[in-house]
Amino acid sequence: xxxxxxxxxxxxxxxxxxxxKHQRTFCMIKPDGVMRGLIGExxxxxxxxxxxxxxxxxxxxxxxxxxxxxxxSDAAWVARxxxxxxxxxxxxxxxxxxxxxxxxxKLLGENVLKGLIQYMQSGPVVAMVVEGIxxxxxxxxxxxxxxxxxxxxxxxxxxxSVDSPVVANVEGRSIHNLFHASENPVEAENEIxxxxxxxxxxxxxxxxDDIMYCKHY
Ligand code: IDP
Ligand code: MG
Numbered sequence: 001x002x003x004x005x006x007x008x009x010x011x012x013x014x015x016x017x018x019x020x021k022h023q024r025t026f027c028m029i030k031p032d033g034v035m036r037g038l039i040g041e042x043x044x045x046x047x048x049x050x051x052x053x054x055x056x057x058x059x060x061x062x063x064x065x066x067x068x069x070x071x072x073s074d075a076a077w078v079a080r081x082x083x084x085x086x087x088x089x090x091x092x093x094x095x096x097x098x099x100x101x102x103x104x105x106k107l108l109g110e111n112v113l114k115g116l117i118q119y120m121q122s123g124p125v126v127a128m129v130v131e132g133i134x135x136x137x138x139x140x141x142x143x144x145x146x147x148x149x150x151x152x153x154x155x156x157x158x159x160x161s162v163d164s165p166v167v168a169n170v171e172g173r174s175i176h177n178l179f180h181a182s183e184n185p186v187e188a189e190n191e192i193x194x195x196x197x198x199x200x201x202x203x204x205x206x207x208x209d210d211i212m213y214c215k216h217y
Contacts, residue, residue, distance in 0.1 A: 021213070024054070024129055024201070025136040026182045026191035027143070031123030032161075033178035034058070039126055042156055042179060045142055050212055051132035055201045058126050066120045068194055072113060075106065081116075082109030084146070085169055092166065100169055112169065119174035127195045136188050139181040148177050 029042050046053065061069075071077045082105030086096045096103035100111070130139055144155025147165060151158035157177045168175045182188035192201075 021133055022131055023133065023135040024131045024192060025139050025188045026195060027128050027130055027139050028180040028195075029126040029128075030120065030176075030178055030180060031125060032119075032176045034126060035123050036160070036178075038156075038160060038178065041160075043128075045156060046128075046130055046139065049132075049138060049142060050206075050208060051130050051135055051138060052204075052206055053128050054131045054203070055129040055196050055199065056126065058124050060124050061120060063117060063121060065194070066117050069120075069191065070113065070116065072117075078109035078113060079105040080109070081112045082106060085109070085112055085165055088147075088165065094166065099166060108169075111172070112174070115168070115172060115174040119176065129192055129196055129201055136182055136185060140183065143179050143181045146177060147175065151177075 027046075029039055033039070033042060043053065085100070085108045086103065086105065089096055089099060096108065100108060102108060132138065142156055144151030144157035146157075148157050148161035148163045151161070153159060156179045161176060161178050163175045163177065165175055182191050
């Protein structure tokens with residue numbers, strides 16, 4: 001429909017602003033985060049940033065759920081895991097062939113995935129839907145990058161974890177990095193549907209919204 005009146009334009013703009021303010025992401029405290037007693041600390045950081053937890057549950061995920069959560073049948077995604085596993089080896093004067101026995105990204109990715117599926121079932125997880133302005137990027141920022149030794153201090157992974165992909169891969173296990181967060185809108189939508197499909201996502205106001213998003217001057 002053509003936008004030919006100021007009213008149409010305002011309505012579109014209001015919709016855009018509404019969608020930005022209510023962006024939703026999926027995140028999860030992984031079993032090591034739960035077993036280290038970091039549930040409160042991690043949720044505190046999300047809330048203190050001004051973001052809102054709109055759904056939450058603790059559960060022991062099944063293998064089937066984890067296999068659906070990570071796109072295990074997407075060959076490109078599995079190879080991306082393998083390619084990430086290879087990164088940084090040169091800095092240590094190592095090669096994938098010598099360290100892992102192969103430099104085939106698909107094979108490496110499949111091995112990483114095997115460890116990841118075991119790791120995610122090693123204890124309970126706390127799954128959440130978080131809402132707020134740029135929630136997807138904000139929660140990724142709070143998490144910090146995948147590799148704990150690369151994650152800056154001040155991030156969840158940087159402050160509370162230390163692990164190396166080389167050590168993890170040689171030991172045949174996943175990197176332990178406490179926390180998962182959707183990387184982009186497609187992941188967020190799929191993951192929210194997978195973990196909370198058919199369940200109630202709550203709608204409520206935070207007292208701080210009045211100060212953060214209203215003119216008071
Ligand atoms: P992300 O969790 O930061 O989005 P992804 O690349 O999506 O990172 O990888 C999913 C998870 O797989 C990571 O959080 C980590 O637990 C694990 N992982 C990633 N790369 C490796 C690796 O090289 N070795 C072992 N585990 C890995
Ligand atoms: Mg990811």
